[in-house]
Amino acid sequence: MSDPxxxxxxxxYTLxxxxxxxxxQHYFKNQWVYRYYFIALGLSIPLFYKISKLANxxxxxxxxxxxxxxxxxxHH
Known part of the structure; x- marks a missing residue:
């Protein structure tokens, strides 16, 4: 019987x-980089979408x- x-x-050893x-959880709670990465990602997606719509x-x-x-x- 296996250990519960x-x-x-x-x-x-394995990935x-x-x-x-x-x-x-420790890194998300104690490192500012991870928190601000997701905030910046959320804020930049609408900006990149608008730029893409204008460019295309x-x-x-x-x-x-x-x-x-x-x-x-x-050239020819």
Whole structure:
């Protein structure tokens, strides 16, 4: 019969064992980098979405294609 509460390995050799024993909660609670990373990620996603929508708008795509066509014509 197996032990109901298995002990952690003395040295976790496998990647899954290392991830299972890593103290994520301690780092999220005591390191400012992790907290602000997720805050910054949440704030920057709408900004990047807006920039992407503007860059890929039909008017901008046509303008870019025309500029590339002129540049290609100059070289040939």
């Amino acid at each position: 509460a298995p002990r952690p390995m003395k040295f976790p 899954s064992a290392q991830l299972a024993q890593f103290p994520f 708008s039909p008017g901008n795509v046509a303008k870019w294609a025309e500029a590339k066509r002129k540049e290609h014509a100059e």
